Amino acid sequence: MKKTAIPKKTLYLWQFRVFLIGGLLCLLCLDYRKNLQFLNIVAIALAVLALFIIIWYLPKFFNGYEIVFKGDAVIINYGVFIKFTHIMPYSRLIYAQSFATPLARVLKITAVTLKAARGWVVLPELQNNDAFNIINSLSGEKYNA
Amino acid sequence: MLKKFKAHPLMIITFLKPFLIVLLFPIVNGVIQYIKYQTYDSILGAELFLFGIITAIAFFRWYSFSLICDTVNKTVTVKKGLIFKRIATISVSKISSVQAERTPIDDIFRSVTYRINTEAGITSRPDFEFKLSIKNSKTVSDLLYGKHETKTVKFSAIRIAILAATTSSAFTGIIIGVPLLNSAGKLLGLAISDMLFDEINNVSSKIQTYFPPVVNTISLIILIAYFFSFVYSFLKFVRFKLFLQDEKLEIHTGFFVRLRTAFTKSAINDIKVEQTPLMLLLKRFAMKVSVGGYGSNGKGEGELIIPLGDDSEIKRQLEDYFPFLTNKKDGIKATQTRVTESRFLFWPAIYLLVTVAAAIILSLLFSEFTRFIFFLTIIALAFIFYRAYLAVFEFKKGTVSLGDNIFCRSNKFLRTCEIYCPKERIGEIKLVRFPPDYLFYNTCRVRISVRSERADSIRVRLLDYEKVKEEINKCFNIE
Numbered sequence: 001m002k003k004t005a006i007p008k009k010t011l012y013l014w015q016f017r018v019f020l021i022g023g024l025l026c027l028l029c030l031d032y033r034k035n036l037q038f039l040n041i042v043a044i045a046l047a048v049l050a051l052f053i054i055i056w057y058l059p060k061f062f063n064g065y066e067i068v069f070k071g072d073a074v075i076i077n078y079g080v081f082i083k084f085t086h087i088m089p090y091s092r093l094i095y096a097q098s099f100a101t102p103l104a105r106v107l108k109i110t111a112v113t114l115k116a117a118r119g120w121v122v123l124p125e126l127q128n129n130d131a132f133n134i135i136n137s138l139s140g141e142k143y144n145a
Numbered sequence: 146m147l148k149k150f151k152a153h154p155l156m157i158i159t160f161l162k163p164f165l166i167v168l169l170f171p172i173v174n175g176v177i178q179y180i181k182y183q184t185y186d187s188i189l190g191a192e193l194f195l196f197g198i199i200t201a202i203a204f205f206r207w208y209s210f211s212l213i214c215d216t217v218n219k220t221v222t223v224k225k226g227l228i229f230k231r232i233a234t235i236s237v238s239k240i241s242s243v244q245a246e247r248t249p250i251d252d253i254f255r256s257v258t259y260r261i262n263t264e265a266g267i268t269s270r271p272d273f274e275f276k277l278s279i280k281n282s283k284t285v286s287d288l289l290y291g292k293h294e295t296k297t298v299k300f301s302a303i304r305i306a307i308l309a310a311t312t313s314s315a316f317t318g319i320i321i322g323v324p325l326l327n328s329a330g331k332l333l334g335l336a337i338s339d340m341l342f343d344e345i346n347n348v349s350s351k352i353q354t355y356f357p358p359v360v361n362t363i364s365l366i367i368l369i370a371y372f373f374s375f376v377y378s379f380l381k382f383v384r385f386k387l388f389l390q391d392e393k394l395e396i397h398t399g400f401f402v403r404l405r406t407a408f409t410k411s412a413i414n415d416i417k418v419e420q421t422p423l424m425l426l427l428k429r430f431a432m433k434v435s436v437g438g439y440g441s442n443g444k445g446e447g448e449l450i451i452p453l454g455d456d457s458e459i460k461r462q463l464e465d466y467f468p469f470l471t472n473k474k475d476g477i478k479a480t481q482t483r484v485t486e487s488r489f490l491f492w493p494a495i496y497l498l499v500t501v502a503a504a505i506i507l508s509l510l511f512s513e514f515t516r517f518i519f520f521l522t523i524i525a526l527a528f529i530f531y532r533a534y535l536a537v538f539e540f541k542k543g544t545v546s547l548g549d550n551i552f553c554r555s556n557k558f559l560r561t562c563e564i565y566c567p568k569e570r571i572g573e574i575k576l577v578r579f580p581p582d583y584l585f586y587n588t589c590r591v592r593i594s595v596r597s598e599r600a601d602s603i604r605v606r607l608l609d610y611e612k613v614k615e616e617i618n619k620c621f622n623i624e
Contacts, residue, residue, distance in 0.1 A: 094235070101228075
């Protein structure tokens with residue numbers, strides 16, 4: 001059995017993304033608040049939601065994220081409010097695809113999508129080495145990193 | 146050994162295609178206006194700027210694309226995206242099929258649209274689609290499947306024409322023909338469809354038969370639609386060639402748009418042998434393979450391999466090309482008694498009674514439409530009798546054989562069908578029992594689905610329930 005951890009950098013990256021999107025939305029709301037008064041409340045709600053996600057939800061989500069390579073399957077456990085478990089047998093895996101944004105490339109992390117017939121699982125950004133080990137191992141059917 | 150391939154520059158145009166009408170045409174218009182009258186629209190500058198940006202994005206998307214074939218590890222890597230990078234690595238054994246499509250424009254630029262299909266990805270869309278030069282596409286195919294001795298199978302134009310005639314239908318003709326007529330009409334600025342309808346009305350009014358003119362009009366429309374479908378089907382298969390290697394099959398089809406589809410024998414999900422009503426008259430069958438994940442442009446996963454052959458020829462070719470799929474075991478059949486036969490014919494008999502009753506009632510109620518009702522009744526009766534033939538066919542020949550390979554024979558709507566499928570490719574076996582099945586006869590209907598994106602399925606009716614369960618348990622080692 002082999003476990004792969006989600007690096008701290010992934011948490012920071014997602015916190016930055018949420019901060020950026022939340023901040024932009026708040027700024028937009030504040031910009032138009034002169035004409036639409038209710039946007040003040042929307043901006044506050046958005047800011048609170050973004051802070052909640054950044055401070056509580058994302059750390060909890062990534063701490064609980066578990067990728068286990070066990071026997072002939074990859075098992076992925078995640079979820080904060082609702083817990084999910086994905087079990088994907090190697091025999092059903094068709095191919096893997098990595099995805100990296102410019103910021104993720106700077107942080108040397110890459111997201112991986114595992115594609116199976118009629119379904120897929122997206123793994124959040126992993127260390128480049130781990131991600132490419134997973135991708136390369138698929139050609140040899142098993143992950144032996 | 147790693148071999149890297151860059152995409153063909155024509156891919157830039159492919160990326161630009163969705164924007165051509167909204168951006169390029171107004172620019173060309175503006176430039177022509179400027180040349181002619183020395184004046185230009187103020188919006189032209191903005192359009193040029195936008196077009197420049199979109200072209201730059203298309204250029205970088207093309208530039209960043211690469212295909213890497215690793216002949217040692219037997220993998221293919223597709224890299225795309227300059228800012229948002231995507232890298233996909235696929236084991237060659239997981240590739241269902243590859244397709245190379247050549248349109249007349251591709252011919253001019255010596256390029257092909259290359260598609261890599263797997264069982265993953267979105268239904269009816271290839272997993273990876275890009276442009277390659279003809280030379281590179283051949284090299285990639287050779288690297289993927291290797292170079293082996295090839296046996297070429299060709300079919301005569303007459304055989305293809307018979308295939309087109311037997312597989313065409315008025316319905317397909319309408320689906321193909323109507324949008325084509327509308328597009329052509331818009332392009333030429335003519336109401337072609339109105340002109341055609343006027344002409345049909347004109348011709349049908351001149352034909353004197355027992356039936357009213359509306360029947361002639363309907364018949365003419367059906368004939369024209371059938372003709373459209375025939376021409377389409379004929380052009381699609383006229384250059385049909387089958388290239389056979391030990392492990393690989395390659396199929397060439399198409400007239401204007403030429404399509405090469407290649408897959409390994411191990412990627413085949415199942416093989417279907419079908420017979421349409423017209424094929425029945427000629428005592429011929431068509432053999433198709435079904436490859437998981439294949440199915441671009443809304444097409445199914447099936448690919449024709451033997452256009453038309455008699456029973457012995459199809460069986461011989463199945464033995465020759467796919468000996469690993471044949472099943473010699475005796476299958477489970479419906480009990481050959483008069484009671485079972487009458488159960489198979491129950492629904493056709495009901496349809497017959499309802500049709501005759503409806504025809505009599507309608508004729509009495511609308512006496513002025515008697516001839517038209519008579520015409521519709523003849524059509525309905527022809528359909529019902531054909532369904533009755535299929536019911537008898539299913540009674541006599543319907544079978545399910547469960548072994549290392551699964552073999553099923555039954556009918557699907559208006560055609561008879563045989564499916565050959567390896568046991569491990571079966572997705573689901575469903576046993577359905579209606580009240581007469583469990584109350585009196587202890588029978589069931591068996592539905593077998595193949596595991597694939599657009600699963601093939603077949604159902605065989607009125608088989609012995611206990612026998613089927615026993616065979617399934619034995620076949621799949623179920624305790």
